[in-house]
Amino acid sequence: MTLKLHNFFRSSTSTRLRAALNLKGLDYDYVQYVLRDGETRTAEYLAMNPQGLVPTLETADGQFLIQSLAIIEWLEENHPEPSLLPRDANGRARVRALSYMIAREIHPLNNLRVLFRLRDQFRADEPAQKEWFTHWVITTFDSLEAALNASDQTGKYCHGDTPTLADVCLYAQVWNNKRFDIGTKQWPTIARIQSELEQLPDVAQAAPPRQPDAA
Amino acid sequence: MTLKLHNFFRSSTSTRLRAALNLKGLDYDYVQYVLRDGETRTAEYLAMNPQGLVPTLETADGQFLIQSLAIIEWLEENHPEPSLLPRDANGRARVRALSYMIAREIHPLNNLRVLFRLRDQFRADEPAQKEWFTHWVITTFDSLEAALNASDQTGKYCHGDTPTLADVCLYAQVWNNKRFDIGTKQWPTIARIQSELEQLPDVAQAAPPRQPDAA
Structure with a gap:
């Protein structure tokens, strides 16, 4: 028996988890769901994941x-x-905080169901959704850039010279930002780390377009 | 030297942390900030916490x-x-997931800066903010109630018979929901656990009205 990953190619939380599984060298069966078609709202899926969200990892x-x-x-x-977490407690606290x-x-502010809710409750059209999405990315990426710059613990990656939990979160978010054409130019440290991450085959293999359901 | 807690009485994330500190029997100095007055947006505060959010814990x-x-x-x-986490890895995964x-x-969808953003971008008035806030509470409390009911690991508290990370998150959220008069009646398991938590002095002492800045 292997691990079974219930997920969706474009989901940012799924991308994080795929990168972590790959970095740990763990094989898994890929089970795909189309969120827009309600495939995670069935009774069968809700029995696995009461939130009806992806991902769910089915263990051996x-x-x-x-x-x-x-x-x-x-x-x-x-x-x-x-390991995707540092060995020392202060380092782990930093990596978890960045994550x-x-x-x-x-x-949580920018995922599909929130954008749908903005549309339904406030008649937010595509440009208004983009403005909302971009606002929250900028707010936190500005802080994240400051946090990365302020610390000598930032290395090749977010914390030191091996990828951590913070990096898989960052990588997935930068991918997610492409939905609204948000690049990384205005955050040089984030841009540099993302470029390092793209060169890691285990991480790059987790990217949305490389998944079987991305056709 | 003791721990120093930089926080705000009504902040839900601060309430979680106060409950955890109390449950572990840790003393701390209470340092208060008025969010609406921008007291966490000063250069001095941002040097401690680049997001300008509460809480920040200053260690010894x-x-x-x-x-x-x-x-x-x-x-x-x-x-x-x-311990606020179970001893077994599957139990820890469950408690972290509930949390x-x-x-x-x-x-993240319901905190003050998000409500301000709804007001500023979509002219959301108090009733519209309440509708938004309530929508996200119901969405996840429905799932949480289902998750708690579906598992025989749910005990006196969210996981077994001692309070965990999930309980401090639940307790703080139920407090936060009072902002818009959302009670717990429609979620009987959540209501039962909240009532147990209210009887724990360490948890009850973390409640917003009991803090020095609640005057």
Whole structure:
């Protein structure tokens, strides 16, 4: 039995998890869902994941793990090498904080169901959705750039010279930003780290266009 | 030297962290900030916390830790007893997932700066803000109630019979919901657990009205 990844190619949380699985050298079966068609709102899917969100990781012993960052912490505990968290507690706190800046202050505000809600409640059209999306990216990327620049713990990647949880979150968010043509030029440290990440085959293989359902 | 908690009484992320500190029996100095007055947007505060958000935990050795859940993981590693995470990896994955359902799918959508943004970009008045806020609470509390009901690991609290990270997130969110008069009646398991949590002095002491700046 191998791991089974229930996900969607364009989902940013799915991209994070694919990058983490790849970096840890873990094989998985790829199970695809079309969010717009409601394929994660079926009774069968909701029994695995009561939120009807992607990703869900089905383990070899039949557990269904949900919430991408909780899943990555589980992977870290069950498959510790190579590690995606530093060895020291202060380093781990920094990496988790950088990760949560993205996972908590950008992504939840910008995902598909939020954009739909803006459309439904406030008649937000595509330009208004872009303005909203861009606002939250800029707000947190400005802070993230400052945090990365302020610390001598920033290395080749967000923390030191090996990729961590923060990097898989960053990589997925930069991909997600392309939805509204947001590049990285105005954040030189983020741009530099993203360019390093793109050169890692395990990370690059997690990119949305490389997935089987990206056709 | 003791811990120094930079926070705001009504902040939900601050409430989580206060509950965790209290449950672990850790003393801290309480430093208050008025968010509406921009007191977390000063150069001095931004040097501690580049996002200008609360809470920030200043450690005895002068580190500034940010992002409430990253701080609680740090507390867990440095002050492991009493533990706010189960001993088994699957249990920890469940507790983190329940926590992140709240910390990622409700709170980031409903905090003050988001309500301000809705007002500024979409002219959302108080009733429209309430509709938005309530929508996201219902969406995730429905899933959370289902997740709690579906598992025999749910006990007196969200996971077993001792309070965990999930409980401090739940407790803080139920408090936050009072802003728009959202109670817990429609979610009986959540209501039951909240009532248990209110009986724990360490948790109840973290409630917004009990803080020095709540006057």
